[in-house]
Amino acid sequence: MQAYYGVFCPPREAILTGLANRPPETEILVAATDRIIAFAAFAAIYPGPGLQPGFFLKELYVAGSERGKDIGTALMKRLAGLAVDRGFGRIDWTAARANERLLKFYDGLGGDRKQDRVFYRLEGAKLKALAGR
Known part of the structure; x- marks a missing residue:
């Protein structure tokens, strides 16, 4: 996966440690043969009172x-x-x-594109600045 995204791939031991120490609320489904060939990483969300979790x-x-x-x-x-x-x-x-093949895959699952949403990420120095650290 790191190669696909063009990011650093840590050594095997660091990967195993990271998996063992991941937040307890997270789960991973794995598809494997003699090696891991696919996975889905996910977590439960609670949107608020009266709303269904997901x-x-x-x-x-x-x-x-x-x-x-x-x-x-299948995953x-x-x-x-x-x-x-x-x-x-x-x-x-x-x-x-920009990934048309991926969008076509998700469309084929029956997922609805939510054009009224924007995905944000707060990380690095900006995350620390907001935290006051």
């Missing part, structure tokens, strides 16, 4: 050699099943507007 899908990743084999669809079906089993009313996620 999942926020942070990352759905399928190895390039495995794309087009319905693995991403999303499993995630939808978990949401229904837990009484959750939705799954939210973001997608890069």
Whole structure:
């Protein structure tokens, strides 16, 4: 995944440590053969009183050699099943507007594009500045 996004890939030991120490509210579905070929990382969200909780899908990743084999669809079906089993009313996620193949995939799942929303991220120095640190 890091290669796909063009970001630094930490050593295996650091990856395993990070997975073991991830926030307890996060979950990961994994598709594997003799290696991990895909995963979906997500967390439960609570939108407020009187509103149904749901999942926020942070990352759905399928190895390039495995794309087009319905693995991403299988992971999303499993995630939808978990949401229904837990009484959750939705799954939210973001997608890069420039990735037409990805948008077509999500459209095919039945997801509705929410044009009235903008995705924001607060990180790094700006995050620390807002925190007063």
